[in-house]
Amino acid sequence: MAGVWTGSEKDQQIDGLSKSWEMTRMDDGTYTINFKFTQGEMTDSSQAVGDWWTENGKYYEFHDYDGKTDVYSYTVLDPKRVKFKSEKIAIGMENSEYEFIDTKTGNAKKxxxxxxxxxxxxxxxxxxxxxxxxxxxxxxxxxxxxxxxxxxxxxxxxxxxxxxxxxxxxxxxxxxxxxxxxxxxx
Known part of the structure; x- marks a missing residue:
């Protein structure tokens, strides 16, 4: 799962909100993720950092900014695509079945x-x-x-x-x- 991954989703966190991201997962278990949010005419961006790991078939993502950990089940679709489904997530969602696919676009270099x-x-x-x-x-x-x-x-x-x-x-x-x-x- 280490590398540079991109993904996007719409209407899953907030109705009418589109979100895209680029996540860099390092071999040392750290990550940086850059988000872009669009809702109507407004666009914003943010960045988060933290730690990631997999254990017992689950993917864990610890956020430095709030000290919370999101938990996802995941399925490797092919060497460049992984499908995630939320099991425990720190922020509220419009959709309790939050799912997305990350696509690998490159290797992470520190x-x-x-x-x-x-x-x-x-x-x-x-x-x-x-x-x-x-x-x-x-x-x-x-x-x-x-x-x-x-x-x-x-x-x-x-x-x-x-x-x-x-x-x-x-x-x-x-x-x-x-x-x-x-x-x-x-």
Missing amino acids: ETITEKDGSSYENAIKIGSVPQEYQYVRANCTGCILKSQSLSVNKGRFYDIIIVTKPDGSTKSYYFDITSFYGKGF
């Missing part, structure tokens, strides 16, 4: 920390949401405490700079490129 370590504008980590910034800092700076977060513009691109205090009392700065989502969806 940037290595040596390429982009967040140490400067040039080495800023490209992310798709503010929660991903905190997830990265937590994973790469054990015991660190947030000191400050600021917005910066450099060469026409937008950055969040997070400064943390390390357990030894020193400080470390992390640069995140937020150009892909800054000012969108508000």
